[in-house]
Amino acid sequence: MSQLHYALFTGCTAKQSTPELLSSTLAVAEKLGIKITILEEASCCGASHLQDFDPFLSHVLNARNICYAEKLGLTMITICNTCQLNSAMTKYKLDTDLAYRVRVNEKLAEVGLEYKGTSEIKHFLYVIIDEYGLENVKDKVEIPLSSFNIAPFYGCHNIRPSELHHKSNGGENPYNPSSLDDLIVALEGHPVDYTSKNKCCGFHVELQANHTSEILAGNALLDAIDNNADMMVTPCPLCHLKMDTYQDTIGKVMGRDIKLPVLHMPQMVALALGCSEKEIGLKYHVTKAKHLKGA
Amino acid sequence: MSNTTKVTIKAFRFNAETDYLPYYKSYEMEVGKDELVLDLLNRIKWEHDGSFSYRRSCRHGICGACGIKVNGKAVLSCKQNAMDLVELFGSELTFDPQSKKRVVKDMIIDKSDFWEKHAVVKPFVVADIDEHPTHETKVTKEEVENILDADYCIQCGNCHYACPALEVNEEFFGPAAFVAAYRFTVDPRDNAGKERLEMTSQLGQGVWDCVKCFECAEACPKEINPIEKITKLHNLEFEKGIATRNVATKHAEGFLRGMKKTGYLDEADIVLYSEGILGMYKHIPTAIKMMKSGKIHWHSGVPFINSIPKIKNLDEVQKLIKISQTNRL
Numbered sequence: 281m282s283q284l285h286y287a288l289f290t291g292c293t294a295k296q297s298t299p300e301l302l303s304s305t306l307a308v309a310e311k312l313g314i315k316i317t318i319l320e321e322a323s324c325c326g327a328s329h330l331q332d333f334d335p336f337l338s339h340v341l342n343a344r345n346i347c348y349a350e351k352l353g354l355t356m357i358t359i360c361n362t363c364q365l366n367s368a369m370t371k372y373k374l375d376t377d378l379a380y381r382v383r384v385n386e387k388l389a390e391v392g393l394e395y396k397g398t399s400e401i402k403h404f405l406y407v408i409i410d411e412y413g414l415e416n417v418k419d420k421v422e423i424p425l426s427s428f429n430i431a432p433f434y435g436c437h438n439i440r441p442s443e444l445h446h447k448s449n450g451g452e453n454p455y456n457p458s459s460l461d462d463l464i465v466a467l468e469g470h471p472v473d474y475t476s477k478n479k480c481c482g483f484h485v486e487l488q489a490n491h492t493s494e495i496l497a498g499n500a501l502l503d504a505i506d507n508n509a510d511m512m513v514t515p516c517p518l519c520h521l522k523m524d525t526y527q528d529t530i531g532k533v534m535g536r537d538i539k540l541p542v543l544h545m546p547q548m549v550a551l552a553l554g555c556s557e558k559e560i561g562l563k564y565h566v567t568k569a570k571h572l573k574g575a
Numbered sequence: 576m577s578n579t580t581k582v583t584i585k586a587f588r589f590n591a592e593t594d595y596l597p598y599y600k601s602y603e604m605e606v607g608k609d610e611l612v613l614d615l616l617n618r619i620k621w622e623h624d625g626s627f628s629y630r631r632s633c634r635h636g637i638c639g640a641c642g643i644k645v646n647g648k649a650v651l652s653c654k655q656n657a658m659d660l661v662e663l664f665g666s667e668l669t670f671d672p673q674s675k676k677r678v679v680k681d682m683i684i685d686k687s688d689f690w691e692k693h694a695v696v697k698p699f700v701v702a703d704i705d706e707h708p709t710h711e712t713k714v715t716k717e718e719v720e721n722i723l724d725a726d727y728c729i730q731c732g733n734c735h736y737a738c739p740a741l742e743v744n745e746e747f748f749g750p751a752a753f754v755a756a757y758r759f760t761v762d763p764r765d766n767a768g769k770e771r772l773e774m775t776s777q778l779g780q781g782v783w784d785c786v787k788c789f790e791c792a793e794a795c796p797k798e799i800n801p802i803e804k805i806t807k808l809h810n811l812e813f814e815k816g817i818a819t820r821n822v823a824t825k826h827a828e829g830f831l832r833g834m835k836k837t838g839y840l841d842e843a844d845i846v847l848y849s850e851g852i853l854g855m856y857k858h859i860p861t862a863i864k865m866m867k868s869g870k871i872h873w874h875s876g877v878p879f880i881n882s883i884p885k886i887k888n889l890d891e892v893q894k895l896i897k898i899s900q901t902n903r904l
Contacts, residue, residue: 292839295884297870321887323838326830328787332809333827334902340895341834387899391891440789441800453663454793455648475647480739480788487849488823489784492743496786525861525870566864 284411285315287349287399289322289367291360293517300561301517304546305359305404307559311420311550312412319356321348325366327518328437328484339380340387342370347388349399356401359546361437361516364403368444371401403438405515405545406450409459414466422554423573425469428511430548431504431540432460432471433523434478435516454478460513460545467552476503483522491533497522498534505540511572515545525566541569579605582661586619586627586670590680597675600624606657613641613652616670616682629682636796639731643682644671649733651796673736689732692748696774698755701767718763725758725804727797734791734801746780750791750801753782757804760811772817775808782808783823813902820904825849828904835893838886843871 294302309316322345324330326338346367349356358364374381375397385394408417439445439454450459457478461471479500482493501523504512514520523530524542531538542565543551550560551572562569582604589597602623606615613631620627630640634653641652646664660668670682677684734750735741741749748756756775760768775781782805791801809827812818826849833841846858865871872882886892 292842295839296842296872296882297865299869299872321891323886323892324830324834324840327840329827330830332806333813333824333830333904334900335806335810336901337896337899340899341892344891344895387895390898391888391894393891436788436790441792455646456664480786480790482786484787485740485784487826487846488778488821489740489744489786492740492784492786495743496739525865528864529861564869566868566870 283313283315284407285317285354286357286407287352287354288316288318288404289325289345289349289356289358289363290318291358291363291517292324292327293521294359297521298517298544298564300547300564301359301520301544303559303561304544304550304555307555308408308546308549308553311553311555312408312417314407314412316357317352317354319345319348321345325360325363327362328366331366336383338366339370339373340384342367343374343384343395344388344391344393346371346399346401347393347395349401350396354399355407356399357404357407358401359404359515359544360518361403361435362518364401364449365437365444367401368449371397372444400448402449403515405438405459405463408549409463410450414462417463417466417549421467421552423552425464425467425548425552428469428572429472429508430464430469431474431507431509431512432457432464432477433481433500433504433512433514433519433542434460435514435519436480438515439478460515463545463549464513467549469548469552472504472507472509474503474507474509476500481516481519481522483518486522486526493522494526494530494533497526498530498538501527501530501538501540502534502536505538509540511541511543511548511569513543513545513548517544520544527567539567541565541567541572543569543572579607580658580661580666582606582615582657583667584615584619584670585667586681587672587675587678588627588681589678591678592680597678599669606661608656608658610657611653612643612645612650612655612657612660612670615657616641616643616652628680637729639729642673642731642733642736642796644673644736645669647671649673649737649794649796651731651733654796673732684736686732688745689730689735689749689751692735692752693730693755696748696752696756696759696771697767698752698759700759700762700765702764703766712764714763718761721761722758723804723807724797724799725754727799728754728758729797731796733794733796734799737790737794739788739790740784740786744779744784747784748775748780750785750805753785753808754799754801754804757807757811760808769815769817772808772812772815776812776817776819778821778823782812810902813904818904822849822851822854824904831896831900833883835896837883838889838892839883841883843882 464471482496636654
């Protein structure tokens with residue numbers, strides 16, 4: 281197998297409130313021998329909110345990010361479900377509406393760029409599963425996660441709308457996604473089967489509809505806890521932020537104590553591959569997670 | 576080789592008049608490749624239990640009566656091939672009503688909340704009718720295309736009862752009402768667009784309480800993609816100058832503040848800007864916890880100051896914002 285090489289779109293959170301996501305992603309890639317080039321030019325994806333305000337501007341800015349992956353001739357990979365969705369939606373729009381692409385490219389030309397549509401966009405989770413391969417991951421496990429019940433939390437924007445993700449981003453059944461479960465099994469952990477795993481965490485209405493947000497997160501956390509989860513794992517840093525950072529206030533709304541470590545997907549892989557404590561970065565969690573070690 | 580597959584159907588059973596609790600009852604049957612979910616509902620009733628209740632009418636995917644959930648997936652029974660579901664979920668299928676908490680009997684729910692919300696957004700053309708017109712109303716091709724597929728809605732309620740925001744927030748209009756609001760707001764013959772946009776822009780009931788989960792896009796049997804219309808309503812609010820400055824609109828527009836400075840969203844600034852100084856107090860306990868765990872950085876020795884790196888070629892983003900921004904708050 282020739283070396284896998286990708287252009288990484290880090291997104292904002294990995295550069296700010298979740299440094300552990302970036303460090304664990306790079307550590308996992310290194311352990312697996314995957315070459316990563318960080319797109320240091322890439323800006324915020326708009327997180328679906330800028331899209332509500334100014335759709336054309338958000339398409340222009342997302343197209344600019346993709347241009348930098350195209351320049352390298354690489355697939356653009358994401359480590360945030362919402363970055364994945366907004367980038368993929370932009371790509372879909374520009375690849376199917378050529379008159380619109382011309383309008384976007386007129387703006388990009390002003391900064392010397394052109395969107396061509398030559399790069400695929402894929403979440404790192406599906407790089408590990410579909411391109412690196414779970415069998416190969418299994419061979420790399422140094423510290424099996426066999427003492428943990430792990431609740432996979434998929435996050436909306438990697439599985440819905442399924443039509444968009446079907447082609448190049450995993451192609452999950454949005455009603456019964458399986459990739460994270462399969463990854464947990466490959467790392468010798470025990471996946472928790474619970475109905476909330478494909479539901480919404482409420483992150484996007486944290487400010488304007490806080491009650492809705494807290495209840496959606498609470499339902500998912502308690503569902504995982506009631507099914508004996510020792511930790512939750514998610515490929516989306518926004519799900520992580522909602523469910524890790526706000527557990528105290530969520531607990532108050534739900535009327536129950538909630539204490540459940542919420543790991544980023546690459547952190548879980550990093551634990552099993554024997555990456556260093558610093559790389560895994562469990563100290564950056566608000567809900568205590570430092571005690572988690574492989575078997 | 577047999578042309579049929581043995582399928583076990585676990586059907587939700589409840590009679591609000593006589594049962595204390597709902598229960599599931601299993602039915603086994605051989606299912607052929609051309610059978611629809613509606614055929615299986617009929618067979619439960621005709622071959623197993625005549626008291627089994629569900630709604631059905633047109634059998635042509637147009638009346639919107641027969642929406643149910645199979646293994647959590649919203650389907651229109653008369654349009655959904657059963658074997659496609661077996662392929663997706665295996666040979667054990669669970670039939671649930673669209674909303675368990677609104678069940679009257681088995682698959683039949685009380686859909687009044689759906690119809691009430693639908694009616695509020697005025698799902699019809701509001702216009703002064705000239706009783707003796709001298710010519711037809713002309714609508715351009717572009718104007719028709721702008722309606723998108725919003726008028727394919729058959730009011731089945733699949734998206735409405737798949738929406739998690741509605742489960743929590745009873746005020747929320749829900750995706751189907753938003754699709755109708757969009758469809759008539761962009762109709763060139765209609766005069767009530769401003770009223771609908773004002774209604775759907777209000778916090779609590781309007782589009783800003785959408786959680787962006789895309790469940791509605793997945794649930795629609797007519798492939799309408801309701802969240803696309805919800806986004807269009809957001810956009811129209813700004814385009815038509817309906818948007819007022821509140822926590823939600825500032826949150827959407829405020830992304831640009833950070834992006835102009837560093838290229839990234841400024842996580843702390845967006846909360847402060849959206850909530851205002853007075854609204855910040857409730858975030859202080861969380862901010863302290865985030866600071867303790869290192870989620871808020873101290874690069875310059877002071878939290879929040881110069882804590883965000885800058886992207887390379889930031890000037891490009893600044894220029895693109897300047898020349899591409901179309902909407903204002």
